[in-house]
Amino acid sequence: MPQIAKVIVDVPTMQTNRPYDYQVPVTLVDVIQPGMRVIIPFGNGDRKIQGFVLQVLDQLSFTGQLKAIEAVVDLTPAVNPELLSLSDWLAQQTYAFQITCLQTMLPSVMRAKYTKTATLTDEIPTDLQASLFNGNDELTFDQNLAPDKLKQLMQLQRQGKISVTYHVDNRAQVKQLTAIEPALSFEQLEEARMGLRKSAQKQSQLISYLQTLIDQEAPTLLKTILEKTTFTRENIRIGAEKGWLRQVKVEAYRNPYANAVQPTHKMTLTSEQETAVDAVVQSASTDASEVFLIEGVTGSGKTEVYLQTIDAVLQQGKTALMLVPEIALTPQMVQRVKGRFGDLVAVLHSGLSEGEKYDEWRRIERKEARVVVGARSAVFAPLEDIGVIIMDEEHEASYKQDESPRYHARDVAIWRSQYHNCPVILGSATPSLESRARAQKDVYHLIRLTQRVNQQALPAVELVDMREAMRVQKASNFSPALLAGIKERMQKGEQSVLLLNRRGFSSFIMCRDCGFVLQCPNCDISLTLHMDTHSMKCHYCGHEEAIPKICPSCQSRQIRYFGTGTQKVEAELQELIPEARILRMDVDTTRKKGAHAKLLKKFGDHEADILLGTQMIAKGLDFPDVTLVGVINADTALGLPDFRASERTFQLLTQVSGRAGRADKVGQVIVQSYNSENYAIQFAKQHDYEGFYQYEMAVRHRGGYPPYYFTVKVTVSHPEEALAAKKSFQIAKQMRPILSDQALILGPTPKSIARINNRYFYQIVIKYKQEPQLQAKLAEILETTQIDTRHGFKIGLDNEPLQFT
Numbered sequence: 117m118p119q120i121a122k123v124i125v126d127v128p129t130m131q132t133n134r135p136y137d138y139q140v141p142v143t144l145v146d147v148i149q150p151g152m153r154v155i156i157p158f159g160n161g162d163r164k165i166q167g168f169v170l171q172v173l174d175q176l177s178f179t180g181q182l183k184a185i186e187a188v189v190d191l192t193p194a195v196n197p198e199l200l201s202l203s204d205w206l207a208q209q210t211y212a213f214q215i216t217c218l219q220t221m222l223p224s225v226m227r228a229k230y231t232k233t234a235t236l237t238d239e240i241p242t243d244l245q246a247s248l249f250n251g252n253d254e255l256t257f258d259q260n261l262a263p264d265k266l267k268q269l270m271q272l273q274r275q276g277k278i279s280v281t282y283h284v285d286n287r288a289q290v291k292q293l294t295a296i297e298p299a300l301s302f303e304q305l306e307e308a309r310m311g312l313r314k315s316a317q318k319q320s321q322l323i324s325y326l327q328t329l330i331d332q333e334a335p336t337l338l339k340t341i342l343e344k345t346t347f348t349r350e351n352i353r354i355g356a357e358k359g360w361l362r363q364v365k366v367e368a369y370r371n372p373y374a375n376a377v378q379p380t381h382k383m384t385l386t387s388e389q390e391t392a393v394d395a396v397v398q399s400a401s402t403d404a405s406e407v408f409l410i411e412g413v414t415g416s417g418k419t420e421v422y423l424q425t426i427d428a429v430l431q432q433g434k435t436a437l438m439l440v441p442e443i444a445l446t447p448q449m450v451q452r453v454k455g456r457f458g459d460l461v462a463v464l465h466s467g468l469s470e471g472e473k474y475d476e477w478r479r480i481e482r483k484e485a486r487v488v489v490g491a492r493s494a495v496f497a498p499l500e501d502i503g504v505i506i507m508d509e510e511h512e513a514s515y516k517q518d519e520s521p522r523y524h525a526r527d528v529a530i531w532r533s534q535y536h537n538c539p540v541i542l543g544s545a546t547p548s549l550e551s552r553a554r555a556q557k558d559v560y561h562l563i564r565l566t567q568r569v570n571q572q573a574l575p576a577v578e579l580v581d582m583r584e585a586m587r588v589q590k591a592s593n594f595s596p597a598l599l600a601g602i603k604e605r606m607q608k609g610e611q612s613v614l615l616l617n618r619r620g621f622s623s624f625i626m627c628r629d630c631g632f633v634l635q636c637p638n639c640d641i642s643l644t645l646h647m648d649t650h651s652m653k654c655h656y657c658g659h660e661e662a663i664p665k666i667c668p669s670c671q672s673r674q675i676r677y678f679g680t681g682t683q684k685v686e687a688e689l690q691e692l693i694p695e696a697r698i699l700r701m702d703v704d705t706t707r708k709k710g711a712h713a714k715l716l717k718k719f720g721d722h723e724a725d726i727l728l729g730t731q732m733i734a735k736g737l738d739f740p741d742v743t744l745v746g747v748i749n750a751d752t753a754l755g756l757p758d759f760r761a762s763e764r765t766f767q768l769l770t771q772v773s774g775r776a777g778r779a780d781k782v783g784q785v786i787v788q789s790y791n792s793e794n795y796a797i798q799f800a801k802q803h804d805y806e807g808f809y810q811y812e813m814a815v816r817h818r819g820g821y822p823p824y825y826f827t828v829k830v831t832v833s834h835p836e837e838a839l840a841a842k843k844s845f846q847i848a849k850q851m852r853p854i855l856s857d858q859a860l861i862l863g864p865t866p867k868s869i870a871r872i873n874n875r876y877f878y879q880i881v882i883k884y885k886q887e888p889q890l891q892a893k894l895a896e897i898l899e900t901t902q903i904d905t906r907h908g909f910k911i912g913l914d915n916e917p918l919q920f921t
């Protein structure tokens with residue numbers, strides 16, 4: 117029967133954000149499946165573009181009007197049925213184009229153009245091998261392969277007789293290793309030996325060696341032979357030339373964690389841990405999709421709860437997905453999971469090369485990996501039959517993507533749990549207010565872990581008022597109390613972790629004579645000093661220039677840097693304690709691949725006394741000899757014009773305090789601040805999450821902020837400020853009539869950095885409780901403003917934004 121395919125085309129605009137009908141050519145009938153990518157003619161001139169097949173329908177009456185699909189890109193669907201339907205929901209939820217959502221779900225290498233190689237892995241009829249593979253056992257092809265041949269390939273793939281690898285401009289090449297196997301039988305090799313000259317001893321040895329390989333199932337890696345035997349490449353080459361052996365290519369997965377993993381074993385759970393595991397596992401064995409919020413103090417052993425839950429789910433024959441924030445995806449965390457589940461684990465994070473990510477993704481798709489650990493985008497991992505989804509540090513802002521589609525991984529996780537009828541665990545020592553409030557309303561089940569595993573008390577927190585400290589000493593980043601604490605640890609052979617809070621803080625250059633501050637030419641923000649590259653950089657657009665030696669404005673030589681960068685703090689500390697061994701961890705020292713892991717290993721091996729770093733040291737670290745945590749500046753972020761400033765400060769202080777005293781030694785925390793009476797700092801001092809939650813809820817209630825209100829942000833930008841402003845006022849005006857009295861429109865206001873990359877930004881925030889017409893109206897505005905993009909406008913919608921500045 118003729119078929120029609122409904123296709124989402126790869127043209128990300130509002131007008132094309134719907135499925136188009138295409139005729140399925142006769143040769144591809146019953147071949148094309150939903151989730152496959154196809155090549156189709158589109159628009160004027162029938163440009164060839166890519167699209168995703170959403171649906172294939174039998175065509176009852178032949179209209180003959182439709183354009184036909186030209187070719188198929190994938191032999192098997194690139195996106196499974198679950199993710200197809202997720203993309204639909206996601207597009208609505210985030211006001212994004214469905215094509216953007218679909219592309220987001222695939223590893224980046226798959227978004228590029230590529231060729232593929234089909235390699236025979238089994239016998240096929242000789243005539244087929246002749247016609248399809250030209251008698252070879254490999255066929256490199258792309259989307260131009262004739263449909264009938266493609267159909268044959270698909271059949272072979274279904275029968276498991278070929279394996280397919282992708283080549284993307286050398287980007288996603290499956291890593292191939294050379295291996296060898298004997299080309300002759302034992303007897304034939306023996307015959308070959310007879311023909312050798314007496315002096316050809318090495319060749320005789322090679323023949324013997326090949327004879328030992330006859331019964332091996334897999335070819336032997338050349339690398340291994342060169343390492344483990346005395347044969348040289350030249351010996352092997354001669355062996356191949358004489359026809360004794362064959363050189364073959366085998367596929368190697370790039371395993372970035374190879375060799376590094378030590379097995380870890382199940383621990384005997386504390387009673388609080390056991391209650392948590394039982395509750396989730398119990399839920400996993402029913403068909404419910406419940407969300408559990410585990411509010412567990414730092415060091416309460418949340419990770420062990422996750423691991424044992426995963427274990428139970430695997431035993432039920434299901435798979436598990438574990439999300440962690442990028443910065444918490446430390447080697448320590450990966451070790452713990454890999455150490456428990458070994459090769460069943462796939463790890464996805466931005467530190468991997470594209471090739472490595474792609475390898476991991478394929479291992480998931482082929483069901484070789486049954487546990488996935490990864491950062492935000494891993495929430496789209498093509499796992500099937502998921503038994504539990506875990507989100508560690510659920511309060512982390514990095515779970516929200518800040519470009520289209522602007523999704524929150526938590527929402528996606530919950531959607532998938534409903535699809536799979538499985539539980540979700542949201543875990544944190546400092547849950548987001550939104551999640552904690554949902555637990556209050558019994559939408560989530562609240563489970564509290566109130567004790568540290570070692571029964572140790574949480575470390576005592578001492579507040580140092582820097583206003584006072586500065587009165588008695590010259591300007592310094594280190595109060596006498598903090599310095600004394602560090603020295604004491606050094607004497608005892610213990611370690612310190614020092615946090616420099618970089619939010620709302622940066623090093624900039626200012627002229628002491630005229631006050632000139634070096635600004636980015638493209639953005640309304642000062643440039644940040646980077647000592648490692650000896651340059652000034654813009655953190656928004658990437659602009660970079662040399663550090664000026666004389667003031668560009670008054671030519672004075674008194675141009676100096678201000679603010680506190682980690683480098684500057686490190687230098688100061690080194691001067692104050694010359695014998696201190698300091699490791700600095702920030703964006704500059706961790707840029708290189710593996711640098712993060714190396715630094716942590718050094719610290720773990722006691723090659724340093726002090727780990728000094730930015731936010732990235734606040735989470736997940738578990739070092740038994742760390743007994744002092746110092747926070748150099750607790751309150752720089754409190755001044756940010758964002759209603760979540762207190763929540764973020766509380767979370768950061770609590771998390772970093774939790775790094776101290778995790779094993780048998782007592783920990784101490786010293787927090788320096790200029791606002792020690794601030795409630796976020798006071799509750800953090802008391803380790804009082806619940807107290808903070810109650811207080812902050814009252815603040816939010818008074819101000820009409822989430823979680824009492826929903827929010828959506830509309831951003832308008834244009835190279836001309838007046839036009840950006842005008843358009844944003846127009847949009848606000850269009851919104852007002854459809855909103856009830858309960859809803860509030862904030863703005864339009866210029867963003868706190870009004871100009872970025874030569875565009876001016878204006879934003880509107882709508883706060884609301886229940887507005888049935890809102891979503892449709894916003895979609896309509898997006899649609900009607902599409903035309904404006906031609907005049908330089910960009911309109912962005914952010915549902916439940918996490919950034920308000």
Ligand SMILES: Nc1ncnc2c1ncn2[C@@H]1O[C@H](COP(=O)(O)OP(=O)(O)OP(=O)(O)O)[C@@H](O)[C@H]1O
Nearest residue numbers: 383384385386414415416417418419420569736774
């Ligand atoms: N049942 C247990 N028995 C003994 N040790 C345990 C047990 N559970 C966890 N631990 C150990 O306790 C330490 C803290 O556990 P873990 O890192 O999971 O805490 P956490 O709750 O994730 O803390 P944080 O929020 O600070 O990351 C780890 O070293 C872990 O190996």
Ligand SMILES: [Zn+2]
Nearest residue numbers: 627630667670
């Ligand atoms: Zn000057």
Ligand SMILES: [Zn+2]
Nearest residue numbers: 636639654657
């Ligand atoms: Zn800039």
